[in-house]
Amino acid sequence: PAGETPATLTTNNSFRSYSFPLSLHQNFRFDSFGFCTIFADEKDNNKNQKYMSAKNSIAQCTVASIVNQDFATARIFKYFGIDFCCGGNTTLAEACRIAGVDIDRVVEALSAPATEGYSIPFDSWPTDLLIDYVLKIHHRGIRTKGPELLALVEKVAAAHGERHPELYELIDHLRLSLDDLENHLLKEERVLFPYCYELFDANMRGATMQQMHCGTVANPIRQMHHEHYDEGVRYKFIQKLMNNFEVPADACASYRLMLAELEEFMDSLFEHIHIENNILFPRFVVLEAKTVR
Numbered sequence: 001p002a003g004e005t006p007a008t009l010t011t012n013n014s015f016r017s018y019s020f021p022l023s024l025h026q027n028f029r030f031d032s033f034g035f036c037t038i039f040a041d042e043k044d045n046n047k048n049q050k051y052m053s054a055k056n057s058i059a060q061c062t063v064a065s066i067v068n069q070d071f072a073t074a075r076i077f078k079y080f081g082i083d084f085c086c087g088g089n090t091t092l093a094e095a096c097r098i099a100g101v102d103i104d105r106v107v108e109a110l111s112a113p114a115t116e117g118y119s120i121p122f123d124s125w126p127t128d129l130l131i132d133y134v135l136k137i138h139h140r141g142i143r144t145k146g147p148e149l150l151a152l153v154e155k156v157a158a159a160h161g162e163r164h165p166e167l168y169e170l171i172d173h174l175r176l177s178l179d180d181l182e183n184h185l186l187k188e189e190r191v192l193f194p195y196c197y198e199l200f201d202a203n204m205r206g207a208t209m210q211q212m213h214c215g216t217v218a219n220p221i222r223q224m225h226h227e228h229y230d231e232g233v234r235y236k237f238i239q240k241l242m243n244n245f246e247v248p249a250d251a252c253a254s255y256r257l258m259l260a261e262l263e264e265f266m267d268s269l270f271e272h273i274h275i276e277n278n279i280l281f282p283r284f285v286v287l288e289a290k291t292v293r
Contacts, residue, residue, distance in 0.1 A: 058110070059103060063095050064088025064278035066110070072119040074274070076109045078267070085273035086225075086232040122275055127200045127283050130275060131193055138272040139185045145268075146178045149261050156258045163250065166241050170262075173238055177231065184227045192220045196280075199287040208293040217288045221281045228273045235266045 058066075063084045067074050077084040081099045096103040122130060153174060157167035195212055202209045214220055239245065245263045247256050 058107060059093035060091050062089050062091055064274070066092065067274060068123040068278060070119050071122060071271075073110060074271070076106070078270075079109070080106055082106070083232065085270045085277055086229045088274060088278040123279055127280065127287070128197060130280055131197060131200075134272060134275060134280070135189070135193070138268065138275075139189065141268060142178075142181055142185065142272075145261070145265055146174075146181065149258075149265055150174050150178060152254065152258045152261060156252075156255050159252065160250070160255060164248065170238060170241060173234060173241075177234055180227070181231065184224070184231075187220065188224065192217070192224065192284075196284045196287070199284065199291050203287050203291045207291070209291050211292050212288070217284050221284065224281070225277065228277060231269065232273065235269060238262070239266065 063077060063082060067077070067084045067088065074084055077095075080096075080101045082095045082101070083090075083099075087095060087098070090098070092106065093103060096106055122133075125133070150171070153167065153171055157164075157171060161167050191214070195217065198209060199217070212219075242259065242262065245259045247259055251259075
């Protein structure tokens with residue numbers, strides 16, 4: 001329309017792309033094919049109407065698509081208790097309902113300029129680079145930092161367990177998690193990722209491949225989803241057990257360090273799950289459909 005300047009455009013009706021921050025001067029508009037244009041009109045005085053239009057549009061975007069566009073928003077979803085990794089395919093409106101939070105508060109937080117955190121454009125990375133990142137950063141990180149974290153928790157429990165018996169329960173959950181995660185990582189490294197590296201390479205060369213020995217890549221992906229969900233539930237329980245990582249009044253320096261390291265380990269795990277569930281796994285399915293004959 002005359003007097004309005006298009007600011008950005010999504011790619012398709014899965015709402016995988018739009019820009020932040022949302023301004024009261026922005027207006028999301030969707031056509032019959034699901035394409036969205038954000039128009040910016042600084043002269044429009046009807047700010048409330050424009051805000052409601054923007055809010056209603058973003059409410060129908062999936063949480064995963066928002067995080068894919070700007071990973072810094074993961075911190076906002078974490079603050080509000082919204083699952084962006086295992087529950088990433090849920091719309092923002094439904095996610096807010098499940099978490100019991102006011103969507104207006106979430107949209108306001110998403111609209112504010114980022115003051116901390118980082119934003120890595122994972123969704124723009126080539127598939128083989130993303131697999132490399134998961135293997136070298138996340139798999140390696142779990143195997144390195146997991147045992148170090150467990151040793152630190154055991155040290156803190158030895159000093160503070162009498163006053164904080166929840167630390168002993170934390171040790172049990174962490175031990176189980178590290179065992180389950182090791183089995184999970186091996187499945188990805190020995191079965192799923194080697195095949196998907198080959199899929200990516202064949203697709204780049206315009207070649208074809210034989211069907212996976214599992215029948216279809218969707219079968220191991222389904223199992224990975226289940227295991228991701230179980231770990232997500234476990235760490236949400238751990239977060240609750242540790243009072244949202246709030247430092248107790250009697251905490252020593254090691255206790256404070258333990259809580260910080262535990263929260264960082266959980267955040268890294270959720271990034272890992274998000275990258276796989278919401279970016280890599282859907283790409284693997286598409287690559288298989290293009291490449292396997």
